[in-house]
Every structure is written in structure tokens, then in C-alpha cells.
Amino acid sequence: MDKILVTRPSIPDIGEYMEEVADIFDSRWLTNMGAKHQELQRRLQEYLEASHIELFTNGHMALELTLQAMRFEDNAEVITTPFTFASTTHAIVRNRLKPVFCDIREDSYTIDETKIEQLITPKTRAILPVHVYGNICNVEAIERIAQRYGLKVIYDAAHAFGIVYKGKSVASFGDVSCFSFHATKVFNTIEGGAAVYKDESLGPKLYFLKNFGIANAEEIPEIGANAKMNEFCAAMGLCNLRHLQDEIDKRRIVFERYLNRLSGIEGIILPKIQEDAVSNYAYFPVLFLQEILGLGRDDIFSRLEEADIYARKYFFPLTSEYACYANMFSAADTPAAYRISRQILTLPIYAGLELEQVDRICDVILQNT
Ligand code: T4K
Numbered sequence: 044m045d046k047i048l049v050t051r052p053s054i055p056d057i058g059e060y061m062e063e064v065a066d067i068f069d070s071r072w073l074t075n076m077g078a079k080h081q082e083l084q085r086r087l088q089e090y091l092e093a094s095h096i097e098l099f100t101n102g103h104m105a106l107e108l109t110l111q112a113m114r115f116e117d118n119a120e121v122i123t124t125p126f127t128f129a130s131t132t133h134a135i136v137r138n139r140l141k142p143v144f145c146d147i148r149e150d151s152y153t154i155d156e157t158k159i160e161q162l163i164t165p166k167t168r169a170i171l172p173v174h175v176y177g178n179i180c181n182v183e184a185i186e187r188i189a190q191r192y193g194l195k196v197i198y199d200a201a202h203a204f205g206i207v208y209k210g211k212s213v214a215s216f217g218d219v220s221c222f223s224f225h226a227t228k229v230f231n232t233i234e235g236g237a238a239v240y241k242d243e244s245l246g247p248k249l250y251f252l253k254n255f256g257i258a259n260a261e262e263i264p265e266i267g268a269n270a271k272m273n274e275f276c277a278a279m280g281l282c283n284l285r286h287l288q289d290e291i292d293k294r295r296i297v298f299e300r301y302l303n304r305l306s307g308i309e310g311i312i313l314p315k316i317q318e319d320a321v322s323n324y325a326y327f328p329v330l331f332l333q334e335i336l337g338l339g340r341d342d343i344f345s346r347l348e349e350a351d352i353y354a355r356k357y358f359f360p361l362t363s364e365y366a367c368y369a370n371m372f373s374a375a376d377t378p379a380a381y382r383i384s385r386q387i388l389t390l391p392i393y394a395g396l397e398l399e400q401v402d403r404i405c406d407v408i409l410q411n412t
Contacts, residue, residue, distance in 0.1 A: 047400055049355045050393045052226040053290045055282035063278040072274060075254070079277035083232070086284055091214040091222075093239040097249040098277070102201045102223025102236035104253065104270035106134040109197055109219050109238045112248035115140055115168040122162050122194075123171040124154050125361035125372070126380040131173055131199045132362035143167070144363050146377040151178035151317065152328070152387075155379070159188050169195040174203035174213065175358075176326040176389075177229075179317060182208070182216040189217075197221065204230045205291060207321040214239040224280060229294070229323045230287055232280035235272050293394035294324035300398050301327055301390065304405035308412060310335030326357070330386040336412050340386050343411060350407045354391065359384040 054060075067073065080098060088096045099105040115121075117139045123131060125144045135142045143162050148155045154172040170189060172180040180198070189196045196217035204222050206213040214220045224235030238249060248265060251258055256267030283290075298314075305313055312330035316322050333339035338346075340356070347354050361384050363372035374381045390404060 044351055044403075047352045047391050047396070047404065049353055049389060049391050050227045051395055052231055053229075053283055053286065053394050055279075055286060059282050059285075060279065063282050064275060067274045067278065074271055074273040076271065077274045077277075079274045079281060080272055083272075083277040083280045083284075084237075086281070087237060090212075090284065091237075091239055092212040093214050094241055095243060095246055096237055096239050097246070097253070098272045099236040099238065099253055100270045100272055100276075101234045102221060102225060103130040103134060104268065105221040105223075105236035105238040106130060106197070106199060107137055108249060108252040108268065108270060109221055109240070109245075110134055110138040110140065110169075112245050112252055113169070113195060113197075118166065119168040120164060120166045121169045121171050122154075122159055122167060124173055124175075124380060125363035125374070125377055126152055126358050126384060127173045127175060127199065127362060128201070128358060129362060129365070130201070131171065132365075132368070135171065136368075140168075141166075142171075142362075142372075144372060144377050144380075147175075147380045147383065148181075149379055149383070150315070151180075152176065152383060153178050153180040154185070156181040156184040156188070159185070160192075163188075163192055163194075167192065167194060169197055171197045171199060173199040173201075174206070176314065176328050177202045177206055177323050178314075179203065179206065179208045179213060179216075179320055186216070195219075201225075201228070201236075202325045203323070204228065204325075205287060205323040208317075209319045218242060219245070224276075229291065229325050230280070230283055232272065232276040232283070235276050235280060290394040291323055294392060295322075296398070297392050297396050297401055298322075298324045298327060300401045301392075301405065304402065305329070305408065308409075311408075311412060324392065327390045327392045328357070328387050329390055330383065331388060331412075332386060338411055340388050343408060344388055346411050347404065347407055350403070352391065352404050352407060354388045354404075356384075356387065357389045359387065 256265030
């Protein structure tokens with residue numbers, strides 16, 4: 044039987060891509076903010092209803108350079124969650140800032156907004172919540188807290204491209220939202236990312252920082268990196284953006300099939316579409332409660348693997364448990380995140396996943412629960 048991976052990238056028809064890249068071959072302008080980069084930036088600005096946007100080589104660099112552009116002092120504290128991909132925590136630490144871990148909500152796995160205020164100290168400068176799996180954080184409560192204490196809000200929106208919440212683009216919340224356009228995401232540019240921001244003065248900093256800090260050939264005002272999106276990636280983005288809605292619709296069908304097959308089983312907690320949100324169906328995270336099922340998450344993971352189905356333990360371990368952060372943090376400070384990281388499994392979901400394949404995955408789960 045064929046292998047089923049957790050995801051497969053959405054790609055356009057090869058002819059469509061060749062047509063899109065043909066003028067790159069003519070112009071020989073391959074990178075450094077060329078015509079495709081500019082066009083994709085314009086289209087994404089429109090799609091995301093963004094006042095300002097900057098493209099990057101990946102979502103991580105969007106996040107890391109956003110924090111650099113904000114110029115917080117060394118050891119300033121950033122309140123965030125450990126239930127996320129390595130990128131979120133690394134972006135904070137690589138800027139010589141201190142992550143302060145807040146626990147997560149049981150229903151959406153996003154930051155528990157009721158626990159943020161108790162973590163604020165005179166050194167706190169920002170809140171960096173994650174719209175994990177495309178679940179939108181309690182943006183209203185976070186906004187109120189940020190205003191009360193004069194904090195910046197930077198959303199890790201890596202999973203949230205295309206989501207509309209209460210009639211607004213997800214990019215409209217916080218000071219900055221950073222998106223990932225990695226191959227595994229709902230919308231991909233092979234590798235890529237973007238920062239959508241409100242404060243106009245961040246614009247030149249972000250632009251310089253992604254190009255070695257260069258303003259012009261003789262003026263280098265920033266200590267920058269190289270994080271420019273190249274023309275071939277931008278061209279992939281232009282193609283994929285045309286088919287985005289179709290991709291999301293196909294994901295919805297997969298999502299609904301899982302719900303149909305797996306709901307009503309005690310000990311299995313399925314994802315819920317949030318009220319007021321138009322989802323992008325990016326992930327299908329399921330909690331397996333060992334105390335009810337007898338078998339735990341790791342057992343289900345192994346049974347699926349034996350059937351050539353490769354679910355993923357996003358996000359286990361917590362970033363606060365990583366070897367590179369040994370003795371710096373305590374996972375016991377975020378008990379809900381700790382428990383959920385041991386119970387969660389993200390099942391395969393992507394536009395090309397056949398319903399028969401979804402049934403095969405569900406059959407393995409149902410036989411073992
Ligand atoms: N913040 C959050 C919350 C994030 O989740 C991420 C990235 C970021 C920030 C940073 O954004 P980027 O800098 O990546 O733009 C994957 C992705 O590489 C990563 O982008 C993503 N989060 C994370 C959740 O998942 P891995 O280590 O699990 O990737 P990998 O190579 O194991 O791939 C996953 C599956 O996808 C495999 O089963 C195979 C399949 N696949 C993968 C690739 C690359 C394909 O079929 N084709 C492909 O080209 O991290």
C-alpha cells in the first residue's frame with residue numbers, strides 16, 4: 044500500500060509554472076527583489092488586507108528579523124508559548140531576548156490569555172502568541188493587555204494564512220503577523236514567509252535587514268542578514284495563489300471526513316472550527332486520552348506507522364524541553380501544554396489526500412480505540 048505522509052505540498056501544473064518563470068529566463072533577474080517578488084508582494088498585500096508587508100526567504104527569518112527590527116534591549120522578556128515549532132522560541136533567543144512561557148488553552152492550544160498578566164514584569168516588552176494549527180488566539184483580550192501595559196504584539200501566524208476572523212483578515216491583528224510559505228503550508232512559495240506590519244517606520248528596517256542591512260551601495264545602517272525571497276519562489280507563490288481557494292476547499296472535505304468518521308468516540312478529542320472564523324484547514328490535531336482509551340498517543344502513532352501512515356507529533360516535545368535550552372526553563376510551569384504535547388497527534392491532511400486514504404487512516408484508529 045502507498046505511504047501516507049502528514050502532508051504533501053500543493054503545486055501548480057508544470058506548464059503553468061514554466062509559463063510563470065519564462066520571463067525570469069529572459070531577464071536573468073533571479074533574486075534581489077525582482078519583478079516576481081514585487082508582484083507577489085502586491086498580491087499578498089491585497090489578499091491579506093495588509094497596510095504593509097515584507098516578503099522573506101522563510102517564515103523563521105520574518106519572525107527573527109521582525110524582533111531585530113523592534114530593537115528591544117538584551118534580556119528583555121517576551122511572553123510566548125512552548126507549544127510550537129522550534130522557530131518561535133529560537134527567534135526570540137537568537138535576538139538575545141528571554142522567552143517567558145505562558146500556558147495554553149485546552150480548547151484551541153493557543154496562549155491562555157488569562158495567564159498572561161501574571162507573567163508581566165518591568166522587563167516585559169512584547170507578547171508573541173502563536174495561531175497554532177490556524178486556531179486564532181483571543182486577539183481582543185491580548186490587545187487589551189498589550190495596551191494596558193504598553194507591550195508590542197507579534198503574532199506567529201505561520202499556520203494561519205488565509206484565515207478570516209470576525210470578518211477581518213488574520214493579518215489585521217497585533218503590531219506584526221509573521222507568515223510561513225514553506226512547502227508544507229496551505230500556501231507555499233517552496234520556502235518563504237512574510238511579515239505584515241502596521242507601523243510604517245518598521246518598513247525600511249525590515250527591508251534593509253533582509254539584505255545585509257544595505258540601504259544603498261555605500262550606506263549600511265543595519266547589521267542585516269540575507270533573507271530575500273528569490274524569483275523562482277515568488278513565481279511559485281504567484282501560481283499557488285491562483286489555486287488557493289480550491290486547495291482550501293479540498294482540505295475542508297478531508298477535514299469533514301475525519302470528523303464524520305471519528306466523532307463521538309470517548310477519549311478522542313477532535314479539532315473544532317472556531318466560532319466567527321473561516322478556517323484554512325491547515326492541520327488536523329487529535330488528542331488521544333490514554334486514561335480512557337487504554338492506548339496512548341504514542342501507541343496510535345506506532346500503529347499508524349505500521350500501516351505506512353506517517354502522522355506527526357506536532358508539537359512534542361515543548362520547546363522549553365529542548366536539549367539546547369537545558370536547565371533554562373521548566374515544563375512544569377505550563378502544565379496544560381505539557382499534557383497536551385503528550386496526547387496530541389496531527390493526522391495527514393492536504394488537498395490531494397483521497398477520501399479512501401482518510402478512511403484507511405480512520406480504520407486503523409478505530410481498530411485500536
Ligand atoms: N512558526 C511556526 C509555528 C511553524 O510551525 C513554523 C514552521 C515556523 C514558525 C517557521 O516557518 P518556516 O521558516 O519553516 O517558513 C515542517 C516545516 O518544515 C516547517 O515549515 C513547519 N513550521 C513545521 C510545523 O513542519 P518538519 O521538520 O516537520 O518538516 P519535514 O521535512 O519533516 O516535512 C513534513 C512532511 O511534509 C513530511 O512528511 C514530508 C512532507 N514534505 C515535506 C517537504 C519539505 C513533502 O512532501 N515535500 C516537501 O518538500 O517541519
